[in-house]
Amino acid sequence: MRKNTTLSLLRDGKVALGTWLQLHSYQASRLLAAQGFFEWMLVDFEHTPVDRGAAAQILSTIADVSGGRVTPLARVASDSADEIKHALDAGAQGIIVPMINDADEVRAAVRHARYPPEGERGAGGLSPHLGFGVSRPVYIQCVNREILFGVQIETQRAVENLDSILDVKGVDLCFIGPNDLHLALGYPPMFWSAEPRFVKAVRRVEEACRKRNIPLGTLCKDVSSAKDRIRDGYTFVGMGSDAHFVLQYAGIQYGELHDIPEPPETWCNAMKFHDGPYQGAGSHSAVPAAPPPAPVLGPTMAGDARPSKHAGTSDPLPRHLFQSREFTFEPNAPEFDIDPFPIYRHMRDNVPVYWWAEAQGWVCTRYDDVVMLLRDRRFSVELIDWEHGPPDVPDEQLTTHQVLAKHGLFWMPGADHVRVRKVLGPLFTPKAVEPLRSEFRRVADSMLSRLEGSDSIDLVRDFTSSYPLQAITQALRIPREERDRFIQFGSAVIDAFYPAISPEALREKMEFLPTGVAMLEAIMAEKRGHPDDGFFSKMIHAQEDNQRLTSKEIISQVALMISAGCEPPRHLVTFAVWDLLRHPDQLEILLREPGLLRNAIDEAGRYNSFGKLNLPRFPLEDVEIRGVRIPKGQQIFGVFASALRDPEA
Structure with a gap:
């Protein structure tokens, strides 16, 4: 009788790598099994629709085409006898039972998976013995092990019941379901994270398994x-799925063909398959890709020669878009x-108040409307x-990302916002921040000096992508040995607080935040006892009217400094x-008249404004914008980048 390859590896303490089958394609499963990339392949009965005939065909072909080298497994939909017996009779050589809660459920499930005398599985399966290369009587006699x-x-x-669950005889594997465990602990679903409650639960599982020598x-x-995970001692390691492999490879090929870089999320979440990413409005006409007005360096240059082509738009996009x-x-x-600007122009002209179904909010693109959102007291910024x-729940029930947002200036209640600004205000006066000018210049000079003599440079890669965060790291006096971790934390903060970030990308960034916060807490404890002249230390010791910031408020303001102080200057x-x-004609003017630099900076910021979206506002009552009724409490995004290009402004 063939050995169960995966079970043998686990019993020997070796790694068994596998993948999920979600497409339920006989041909795809057969091809994957024939490659020998994986030690196991698992048919998912819990979360994907698969009929029993297709499942039996897939499970049997995995064993047949691989000659037993790849183990066909099934994650059953529940711990019922029907689900477990069906999966095993279809040819699965192992099962994973989800949503287990206590030892009684495990004991019952084990009985359903074993023939007597160890269990109560029936002997009516037509062909599961073929996967082990033996006759049916030998299979029934020997397969329990x-x-x-x-x-x-x-x-x-x-x-909570982990010890009694793992003490049940017959448990060969303890599998952590990371997405649902995050949900159960009050977090959004994630593959893995450093969130405290998740880490605590995982550590408990790991210790209990090691104590019992359970893989x-x-x-x-x-x-x-x-x-x-392999470094952490995990030996049953699943990587991706057949659906993920198909979409990922297709996305990469599409990106390479069109010179589109891989998105921050996986391609299978980024790709959208429909008629086109940008679809015309009201009328059935196509969106024009016409360039917006040309930039000028500032009011004093109104009479100078202007560029004949606008600078904020790349070459025209393919018309099919x-x-x-x-x-x-x-x-x-x-x-x-x-190039977002043709889309903004189309929205201003056709749908200036647009219902964005995916975000369940409104998008305003005209200048007057965006200014109104900022100034009108009928709109609130409070969640x-x-x-x-x-x-309003205790911080202990929030993710690290939510805690940072809750205690940051953007989202905290109005009274707290006033208090924090009062305490921090003296640190941000022009006189107070003037010493930072020379520090930031030294950081820039140091980075640029390394580029001297180069035939060419990539401005984003070699300078703007890293300069702001390095400057802030220096201003905060982050210890040298922690700077790499701080920069990693800073990068996660920048992306995590982007309003239009996708759920998948947000989950990925959130994994770095708890570790970064723990690092800042340790640095903060050191600076409380040994203050220095850095901005971090000044925030820790700042007080006004005998009021200081809490530790969470300080760390949240550091996160805000990173978010607000990095992406805008990069852009x-x-x-x-x-x-x-x-x-070059505009550059020549600026070199000839350096006094125009401030105008040039202001115009550069207007013409290619940072950010696709801005923080939302929430109407305190029903309001009407350009004939569109916005109900109380719905979120509205004002798009600065579009408003600053509005010719009617």
Whole structure:
């Protein structure tokens, strides 16, 4: 009788790498099994629709085409006898049982998976013995020791009852379901994270498994996380799925063909398959890709020669991106990054007040409307005024990302906002920040000196992508040994607080935040006892009217400094240089009249304004904008980048 390859590896303490099957394609499963990339392949009965005939065909072909070298497994939909017996009779050589809560459920599930005398599985299966290369009587007599039985830990009750669950005889594998475990602990679903409650639960599972010598397993989103789990001692490691492989490879090929870089999220989340990313509105005409007005360096240059081509738009996009009948606003589409301004122009002209269904909010693109959102007291910035605003819950029940937002200036209640600004205000006066000018210049000079003598440079890669965060790191006096970790934390903060970030990309960034906060807490404790002249230390010791900031408020303001102090200058410097190089006549004027520099900076910021979206406002009552009724509590985004290009402003 063939051995169960995966079970043998786990019993020997070796790694068994596998993947999920979600497409339920016989041909795809057969091809994957024949390659020998994986030690196991798992048919998912829990979350994907698969009929029993197709499942039996897939499970049997995995064993047949691989000659037993790849183990066909199934994650059953529940712990019922019907689900477990069906999966095993269809040819699965092991099962993982999800949503386990206590030992009684495990004991019953083990009985369903074992023939007597160890269990109560019936002998009516037509062909599962063929996968082991033996006759049916031999299979029934010997297979109990070759069927892998795994429990999936993904509920709070399971973590609480972990010891009794793992003490049940017959448990071969403990599999952590990371997405549902995050949900059970009050977090958004994530493959992995450093969130405190998740880490605590995982550590408990790991310790309990090591104590009993039970193999640990989980599902990983990519190679990097798989390597991390293997280093942590996990031996049953799932990586991706057949659906992920198809979409990922197709997305990469599409991106290479159109010179579109991989998005910050996986391609299978970024790609949208429909008539086109940008679809026309009201009328059935295509969106024109006409350039907006040309830039000028400032009011004093109104009479000088202006560039004949605008500097903020790349070469015209392929027309198929704009040829469709129905407009859809998709700020995360890779093509949108190439040139958003024709889309903004189309929105201003056709749908200046647009319902963005994906975000459940409104988008305003005209200058007057955006200014009104900023100034009109009928609009609030407090999440409590949003119809879907989160309930006021203790910090202990929030993710690190939510805690940073809650205690940051953008989202904190109005009274706290006034108090924090009063305490920090003296630190941000022009006189107080003047010493930073020389520090920032030294950082810039140091970075630019390394580029001297180069035939060419990549401005974004070699300077603007890293300069702001390095300057802030210096201003805060982050210890040298922690700077790499701080920069990693800073990068996560910048992306995580982007309003239009996709859920998948947000989950990815959130994984870095708890570790970064713990690092800042340690640095803060050191600076309380040994203050220095850095901005971090000044915030720690600042007080006004005998009021100081809490530790969470201080760390949240550091996160805000990173978010507000990095992305705008990155964007500003990059586009200012790019626009000037494309218009040498304007560059010549600026070199001849350096007094125009401030005007040039202001115009560069206006013409290529930072950000696709800005923080939303929430109406305190029903309001009407350009004939569109906005109900109380719905979120409204004012798009600065569009407003600053509005010819009617």
